[in-house]
């Protein structure tokens with residue numbers, strides 16, 4: 001059997017909780033530790049592609065489209081960047097993809113899985129990370145149907161617990177009906193700063209909810225750190241460009257926790 005990478009969906013329907021930042025930083029931290037890493041930008045906003053310094057060319061639209069004239073193998077879309085390989089998104093084209101997929105709603109849920117399974121380009125990777133949009137759309141269902149694990153970034157704002165609960169309901173439906181192997185890797189708290197009372201209260205609620213569901217909250221918390229905005233503006237990856245700032249140290253520590261948890265899947269799949 002051909003080697004198969006560990007496939008990770010990074011999702012939370014709540015906006016601005018650092019899904020994209022977690023995806024690009026965890027990917028770069030794993031790459032720096034020697035893993036072959038592919039990132040798929042599934043978000044129509046294409047923030048990750050912009051931040052990572054992608055150039056124009058074929059995109060994930062070409063992987064997902066049902067238009068035979070535009071369809072491509074994912075291998076033809078991948079850009080080799082210094083921090084990881086990237087299948088980028090495109091604001092212009094990805095805006096239409098949900099409507100396109102909606103023409104056959106059943107097949108639509110498995111489009112990404114079918115395209116990745118058929119691609120000879122995937123087996124060289126140890127890990128594939130997918131950055132999901134801030135909703136529970138077909139694109140998120142596609143990511144959950146192909147993923148081995150889902151990682152949930154969450155901040156300590158009001159409404160975080162409700163956001164996670166909605167995603168966990170969707171994950172449960174996917175596990176029951178569409179992808180039995182899907183596991184919840186856990187919740188990672190992002191953008192934490194001084195221990196405000198409300199932040200601690202929400203952390204406590206998230207901990208209690210995770211415990212009740214049997215899910216892990218990662219020991220590593222990602223501290224608030226403005227260097228990330230500088231790295232985004234530079235179109236460089238913070239892990240490579242500013243390795244000693246707090247956000248780089250924290251995502252490196254998250255990568256170490258992740259490797260410990262998924263050592264078997266990450267290493268033996270080579």
Ligand SMILES: Nc1ncnc2c1ncn2[C@@H]1O[C@H](COP(=O)(O)OP(=O)(O)OP(=O)(O)O)[C@@H](O)[C@H]1O
Pocket residue numbers: 014015016017018019020021022043045047132133134190191192222223224225226228229232247
């Ligand atoms: N640890 C951090 N410290 C400071 N700023 C951060 C941190 N993590 C993320 N940010 C900033 O917060 C903003 C939102 O982050 P990001 O785009 O990763 O969130 P998202 O969940 O992907 O958002 P969306 O739901 O729109 O896709 C960005 O401007 C990013 O630079």
Ligand SMILES: [Mg+2]
Pocket residue numbers: 019020021043047132133
């Ligand atoms: Mg995002």
